Amino acid sequence: MPDKVLVYSRFPRNELVRFGERYELLNAAGKRLTEVFSAAELGDIRAMITAGGTPLGGEAMDMLPKLGAIICYGTGYEGIDLAAAARRGIAVGHSPGANAASVADIAVTLMLAAARRLPVADNYVRSGDWIGAKPSPMMRPQAGMRGRKVGVYGLGEIGRKIAARVAAFETEVGYFSRSRQDVPYQHFPSLEALADWCSVLMIAVRAGTDTVHAVNADILRRLGSSGIVVNISRGSVIDQKALVTALADQSIAGAGLDVFAREPHAPDELTALPNVVLSPHIGGHTLESHVAMQDCVLANLEAFFAGKPLAFPVPSAS
Amino acid sequence: MPDKVLVYSRFPRNELVRFGERYELLNAAGKRLTEVFSAAELGDIRAMITAGGTPLGGEAMDMLPKLGAIICYGTGYEGIDLAAAARRGIAVGHSPGANAASVADIAVTLMLAAARRLPVADNYVRSGDWIGAKPSPMMRPQAGMRGRKVGVYGLGEIGRKIAARVAAFETEVGYFSRSRQDVPYQHFPSLEALADWCSVLMIAVRAGTDTVHAVNADILRRLGSSGIVVNISRGSVIDQKALVTALADQSIAGAGLDVFAREPHAPDELTALPNVVLSPHIGGHTLESHVAMQDCVLANLEAFFAGKPLAFPVPSAS
Numbered sequence: 001m002p003d004k005v006l007v008y009s010r011f012p013r014n015e016l017v018r019f020g021e022r023y024e025l026l027n028a029a030g031k032r033l034t035e036v037f038s039a040a041e042l043g044d045i046r047a048m049i050t051a052g053g054t055p056l057g058g059e060a061m062d063m064l065p066k067l068g069a070i071i072c073y074g075t076g077y078e079g080i081d082l083a084a085a086a087r088r089g090i091a092v093g094h095s096p097g098a099n100a101a102s103v104a105d106i107a108v109t110l111m112l113a114a115a116r117r118l119p120v121a122d123n124y125v126r127s128g129d130w131i132g133a134k135p136s137p138m139m140r141p142q143a144g145m146r147g148r149k150v151g152v153y154g155l156g157e158i159g160r161k162i163a164a165r166v167a168a169f170e171t172e173v174g175y176f177s178r179s180r181q182d183v184p185y186q187h188f189p190s191l192e193a194l195a196d197w198c199s200v201l202m203i204a205v206r207a208g209t210d211t212v213h214a215v216n217a218d219i220l221r222r223l224g225s226s227g228i229v230v231n232i233s234r235g236s237v238i239d240q241k242a243l244v245t246a247l248a249d250q251s252i253a254g255a256g257l258d259v260f261a262r263e264p265h266a267p268d269e270l271t272a273l274p275n276v277v278l279s280p281h282i283g284g285h286t287l288e289s290h291v292a293m294q295d296c297v298l299a300n301l302e303a304f305f306a307g308k309p310l311a312f313p314v315p316s317a318s
Numbered sequence: 319m320p321d322k323v324l325v326y327s328r329f330p331r332n333e334l335v336r337f338g339e340r341y342e343l344l345n346a347a348g349k350r351l352t353e354v355f356s357a358a359e360l361g362d363i364r365a366m367i368t369a370g371g372t373p374l375g376g377e378a379m380d381m382l383p384k385l386g387a388i389i390c391y392g393t394g395y396e397g398i399d400l401a402a403a404a405r406r407g408i409a410v411g412h413s414p415g416a417n418a419a420s421v422a423d424i425a426v427t428l429m430l431a432a433a434r435r436l437p438v439a440d441n442y443v444r445s446g447d448w449i450g451a452k453p454s455p456m457m458r459p460q461a462g463m464r465g466r467k468v469g470v471y472g473l474g475e476i477g478r479k480i481a482a483r484v485a486a487f488e489t490e491v492g493y494f495s496r497s498r499q500d501v502p503y504q505h506f507p508s509l510e511a512l513a514d515w516c517s518v519l520m521i522a523v524r525a526g527t528d529t530v531h532a533v534n535a536d537i538l539r540r541l542g543s544s545g546i547v548v549n550i551s552r553g554s555v556i557d558q559k560a561l562v563t564a565l566a567d568q569s570i571a572g573a574g575l576d577v578f579a580r581e582p583h584a585p586d587e588l589t590a591l592p593n594v595v596l597s598p599h600i601g602g603h604t605l606e607s608h609v610a611m612q613d614c615v616l617a618n619l620e621a622f623f624a625g626k627p628l629a630f631p632v633p634s635a636s
Contacts, residue, residue, distance in 0.1 A: 101464040101488055108487075109430035116427055116604075118597065119440045125596040126589040130582045144604030146419040168486035169426075170419055264448040271444040278443040279436065286434075286462030 003305050004044055006033075006064070009051035011073065018294050019049065023301065030054070033063050047304055049297060052076030052094060053263070058084035069304040071297050074284060075099060077314045078207060078234065093310040095296035097157045099284030104161035106283040107202055107232040110256025111150075111166070113277040114228050115142060115200075117254070120274055138274050142253060143199070143226045145169040151198030153191060153215070154205025154233065155181055162202050174198060177205075191215075195222035200230070207234030217242035220252055227252035232283045235261040244269045247276055258283045321623050322362055324351075324382070327369035329391065336612050337367065341619065348372070351381050365622055367615060370394030370412060371581070376402035387622040389615050392602060393417060395632045396525060396552065411628040413614035415475045417602030422479035424601040425520055425550040428574025429468075429484070431595040432546050433460060433518075435572070438592055456592050460571060461517070461544045463487040469516030471509060471533070472523025472551065473499055480520050492516060495523075509533075513540035518548070525552030535560035538570055545570035550601045553579040562587045565594055576601045 005023040007016060010030030019025060026045065028036045047069040050056055056079055061067055070080060072094040085092050113119065120138045124130050148171045152159045155177040163173050163185055174186040176194040181187070188194040191214060195201060201223055205211055216239040220229065229252065231238050240261040246252045248269070256277040260266050263281055270276060284293070299311035323341040325334060328348030337343060344363065346354045363382045368374055370390040374397055379385055388398055390412040403410050431437065438456045442448050466489045470477045473495040481491050481503055492504040494512040499505070506512040509532060513519060519541055523529055534557045538547065547570065549556050558579040564570045566587070574595040578584050581599055588594060602611070617629035 102462045105430060105463050105487060106434060109427075109434055109436060112423060112427035113431060113436055116424060116597070116600065118427060118431055118595070119437055121597040121600060122437045122595055125584045125598050130584065130598040133582070139598070139600070141600075141603040141605050141608055144420045144606050145423050146604075146606055165486045168483045169423060264451070266443050266448065277436070277440055279434070279439040280443050280448040280457070282434065282439055282457070282459075285459040286464075287459050288462050288464055290459055 003046070003301075005301065006042075006045045006048040007050075008033075008048050008056065008060075009054040009073075011049075011051070015073070015290060015294070018298065019301075022298065033060065047071065047301055049073055049301075051079070053079050055079045057081045058088070061085065061088055061090060069093065069300065069310065071300045071304075071310075072314070073297055074293055075103075076207075076234070080314075082314070091304065091310050092314045093296075093300035093304075093312050094314050095293040096312055098292035098296050099286075099289035100157040100161050102286040102289035103158050103232050103283035104165055104204075105286075106258055106279065107158075107162045107204065107230055107256075108165045110232070110258060110277050110279065111200060111202065111228060111230045112145070114230065114254035114256040114275075115145060117142065117275065119277055145171055147171070148200055149174065149198040150200040150202060151175065151188070151194040152185070152202045152204055153177075153194065154203070155183065155185075156204065156206060158232070159202075159204035162204055166200075166202070171200075191219060192222065195219045199224055199226050200228045203229065203231040203233045203237050205233055205237060207237050211237045213237070213239040213242075215239065215243075217246065220246040223252050225251065225253065228254045228256070230256040232258045235259045235263065240267070240270070244273070247273050250275070321364070321619075323619065324360075324363045324366040325368075326351075326366050326374065326378075327372040327391075329367075329369070333391070333608060333612070336616065337619075340616065351378065365389065365619055367391055367619075369397070371397050373397045375399045376406070379403065379406055379408060387411065387618065387628065389618045389622075389628075390632070391615055392611055393421075394552075398632075400632065409622065409628050410632045411614075411618035411622075411630050412632050413611040414630055416610035416614050417604075417607035418475040418479050420604040420607035421476050421550050421601035422483055422522075423604075424576050424597065425476075425480045425522065425548055425574075426483045428550070428576060428595050428597065429518060429520065429546060429548045430463070432548065432572035432574040432593075433463060435460065435593070437595055463489055465489070466518055467492065467516040468518040468520060469493065469506070469512040470503070470520045470522055471495075471512065472521070473501065473503075474522065474524060476550070477520075477522035480522055484518075484520070489518075509537060510540065513537045517542055517544050518546045521547065521549040521551045521555050523551055523555060525555050529555050531555070531557040531560075533557065533561075535564065538564040541570050543569060543571060546572045546574070548574040550576045553577045553581065558585070558588070562591070565591050568593070 002024045007027040052072040152175040176188045254275045258279045303311045320342045325345040365387040388410045470493040494506045572593045621629045
């Protein structure tokens with residue numbers, strides 16, 4: 001008999017295939033547990049797979065009296081009440097670094113697309129405006145990357161990969177993170193100092209209660225009129241209203257966002273702007289990174305059911 | 319009295335500002351010379367500024383009996399009949415390398431945007447499909463860049479800059495050019511061999527009569543079903559009909575095009591495709607590269623009017 005694993009969040013079916021080959025899956029698909037499963041079924045569950053962004057508190061944990069492991073599919077685990085899990089002796093695991101290259105790639109994709117206003121350009125060709133030689137203020141040449149000062153906020157695995165990619169575009173790279181690291185980039189002692197220095201700000205910090213609206217109107221203003229801000233971390237790190245104002249005023253030149261304040265909600269005042277590039281939280285969504293994330297999930301489940309410590313526990317729960 | 323300079327092609331006014339500060343400009347703005355200027359006016363002209371893609375043959379040169387210098391704004395000079403210029407003792411100059419970083423940047427922008435289907439993603443957010451959780455086959459995860467084999471066709475200044483940028487994305491880089499170069503990338507003896515090896519093909523070759531439709535149905539087929547082709551060279555290098563077929567059949571995954579067979583014409587069968595990213599020949603259009611191109615134009619004009627050889631003659635006319 002395969003072990004039973006609860007799937008708590010809603011996942012595309014093809015992302016669950018490898019788990020289903022190994023375990024008996026009870027798929028709640030994001031619905032309330034008591035709507036989908038009987039108390040007897042829930043009473044058997046020892047491990048669950050969830051998405052890090054899905055809220056999961058003590059109340060839900062208490063519906064699963066035998067729960068011993070919460071395994072997040074992906075790097076994030078901000079939805080999990082870690083203290084509640086710890087009090088109940090539940091281990092929490094995730095997929096650290098599995099999608100770092102993929103997320104760093106989308107960060108640079110958004111940076112370049114914002115700098116060159118790629119969605120506007122693509123639409124200019126498709127709409128027939130190019131053949132009609134229609135004047136477009138949005139198509140005027142902008143500052144390119146060569147010689148640009150690019151600031152990376154947060155120098156974890158994703159931040160370092162962003163820095164390495166960006167440096168190849170003949171830019172200068174600086175960073176702000178809690179500690180100075182052994183990297184060939186200039187360290188700044190504060191986010192303010194970094195924003196004063198750079199015109200492109202790449203947000204790669206791990207989001208938490210200490211980073212809520214860290215990038216606010218003041219930080220955006222410091223980037224200057226050719227400023228570009230890119231966020232691939234979590235929507236909470238930017239004051240989204242301040243960003244909309246800065247983009248609408250053109251007090252910065254552009255933005256690239258893979259994450260939003262209330263996903264999947266992207267407000268009309270943001271989607272109406274031509275100087276922003278938007279993607280629906282697809283940073284980690286490449287074939288390779290899904291395979292790598294699934295490898296981590298499977299390694300965590302295997303360790304748990306073998307009675308061992310999780311292969312990839314989340315840092316504060318380890 | 320400032321020297322007179324004819325502006326032959328149509329340029330945005332702000333690109334001519336620095337020339338107008340130094341010279342008396344006669345701006346034909348792409349119209350027939352005899353429609354805009356009298357024979358007496360044309361008879362005085364000793365130098366002209368043109369765009370490399372604008373056709374300029376012996377007949378037009380003969381309307382300007384004192385013409386001694388044709389200065390191309392930009393790197394290209396494929397529209398100029400070099401033999402006709404040489405027969406008339408007219409020097410031809412251009413702006414070599416001035417836009418190389420900017421063009422390499424747009425190549426990588428298009429590559430990443432095609433790989434991650436950025437215009438589709440941007441539209442998915444803007445249209446409300448994301449919040450509506452509308453299923454989209456186009457939004458399925460694709461192969462990312464890490465571990466990808468990227469082939470660069472043509473390793474001039476732009477090709478080398480593309481290779482350096484692409485290598486930062488944890489890819490393997492190979493190239494095909496007429497001669498093996500002292501670079502840390504694998505050399506392939508033919509375009510066929512390169513296309514068999516790589517799944518991303520970056521076209522950076524200098525376009526000419528020998529490269530017309532060099533990237534044809536056979537080369538595209540060799541890239542495979544995850545194949546991506548990016549062209550920032552000239553539209554003539556790709557068989558555009560074969561490309562449309564390959565994209566429509568999904569026998570390759572995507573394409574990024576800054577150049578087209580008959581600019582500014584992008585055919586409906588191309589613009590209707592979701593798996594292509596299009597930009598209206600803006601590779602060189604950043605503020606820095608315009609300044610650098612203008613520097614070359616001014617250096618060429620200054621040398622010419624001082625009776626010296628051009629500062630940046632085109633290779634085959636030097």
